[in-house]
Amino acid sequence: MTPAEMEPRIVRYGDLMPCKTAFIDAHTPGSDQKENFTIIGGGVSESPDQHVHISIPHGFNIGAAGQPPKCRNSLHSHRTAEVFFVLSGRWRFFWGRWGDAGEVVLEEGDIINIPTGIFRGFENIGTDYGMIMAILGGDDAGGGVIWAPQVIEEAGAHGLVLGDNGSLYDSKKGEALPDGVRPMPLLTEEELKGFPEMSPMQVVGMGVRRYWDMVCLAKDAPCKVIGETGIIRDKPGFEVDLVTRSCASDEMHAHDKPSVLMPVKGHWKVTWDGGSTTLAPGDTMSLPEDLPHAVVPSMTGEAALYHIVGTDDPAGPTWTG
Structure with missing residues (x-):
C-alpha cells in the first residue's frame, strides 16, 4: 500500500473530532462537558452528530472519552467487552447499581477490562483535561448502551429523551419523539437483578493492570x-x-x-x-x-x-x- 492509500487508516490525536452530544447525559450537570470520539467502527453514540473516523470493520471498536477535571460519565453497561487505558490524566472508575459497589484510580498507561453486565462509570479526578482510550467488543459494540434508570430520569429533567430506537431527542431544541417511537423503557427491578454488584477484589484483581x-x-x-x-x-x-x-x-x-x-x-x-x-x-x-x-x-x-x-x-x- 502506498502512503496515500494508508493515510485514511491513520487518525492523528490532533485531528480527532469530538461529539459533545453523544449520550443521554449530555445536559446533566457534572457530565455536560465530556467529549466522545469514535475512531474505528460505529461505536455506541446515540447522536447523529458523532463523527466516525474509520468505518472499516475490525471485529471490535476503538473510541475515546475526553473530559475536563471533575467531569464524569454516567452509570451504564454494555453487552460486550469494554476495555480502557489511560492516555492522559488521572481517572476514577466506579461501578454498581448506584456506583458505590467499588472504585479504582488509574494513572497514565494503566488498563482496565470491565466485566460485561455491570453498571460502570468514570470521572477525571486530575487537574487537567484527560483522555481515556476505549476498546469495545464486536463490530456493532453490542448494540448500544444500557443506562441505569436514574441516569435516564435525570436526563429527562434536563431536556433529553432517549427513544426506544436508540436515538436522542432534545426538547431544548424543540425536538420530540417521532410517531411510532416511544421513550426507552427503564429497567425493571426484576431486570436490575441481572446486573451484579461486584466487589473491588473481583473487578480490580481480575481486570486492572498497572502500566x-x-x-x-x-x-x-x-x-x-x-x-x-x-x-x-x-x-x-x-x-x-x-x-x-x-x-x-x-x-x-x-x-x-x-x-x-x-x-x-x-x-x-x-x-x-x-x-x-x-x-x-x-x-x-x-x-x-x-x-x-x-x-x-x-x-x-x-x-x-x-x-x-x-x-x-x-x-x-x-x-x-
Whole structure:
C-alpha cells in the first residue's frame, strides 16, 4: 500500500473530532462537558452528530472519552467487552447499581477490562483535561448502551429523551419523539437483578493492570495483556499486547486480521510494504490483514504502545468474575 492509500487508516490525536452530544447525559450537570470520539467502527453514540473516523470493520471498536477535571460519565453497561487505558490524566472508575459497589484510580498507561453486565462509570479526578482510550467488543459494540434508570430520569429533567430506537431527542431544541417511537423503557427491578454488584477484589484483581508492571513483563517479548494466555485472562473477541522499546523488533510480520497500533509513550516508526510513518501518543493506526510491517521506537526515551488484534472468539458477554 502506498502512503496515500494508508493515510485514511491513520487518525492523528490532533485531528480527532469530538461529539459533545453523544449520550443521554449530555445536559446533566457534572457530565455536560465530556467529549466522545469514535475512531474505528460505529461505536455506541446515540447522536447523529458523532463523527466516525474509520468505518472499516475490525471485529471490535476503538473510541475515546475526553473530559475536563471533575467531569464524569454516567452509570451504564454494555453487552460486550469494554476495555480502557489511560492516555492522559488521572481517572476514577466506579461501578454498581448506584456506583458505590467499588472504585479504582488509574494513572497514565494503566488498563482496565470491565466485566460485561455491570453498571460502570468514570470521572477525571486530575487537574487537567484527560483522555481515556476505549476498546469495545464486536463490530456493532453490542448494540448500544444500557443506562441505569436514574441516569435516564435525570436526563429527562434536563431536556433529553432517549427513544426506544436508540436515538436522542432534545426538547431544548424543540425536538420530540417521532410517531411510532416511544421513550426507552427503564429497567425493571426484576431486570436490575441481572446486573451484579461486584466487589473491588473481583473487578480490580481480575481486570486492572498497572502500566509499570506491564513494562517490566515486556522486556524480551510483548506483554500479553488481554487474551487466552494474557495477564488478564479473557477472550472478548480481541487480544491486547503492550509493546515497549526493549521488546520491539524491526522484523517484518503480518496478522491474518486487521490490527491497531495505539502509542502510549514515545514516538514509533511504522514501516510496511509500500511506505512508513511515525506515530505519537494519542494517534491510532489501523493495519490491514496480511500486510507485512514492523514497528520500532523512532526516538530515544520511554516508548510503549498498545497493539490490538481481533480473534475468532465471540464478542458477547465475557468474564463476570
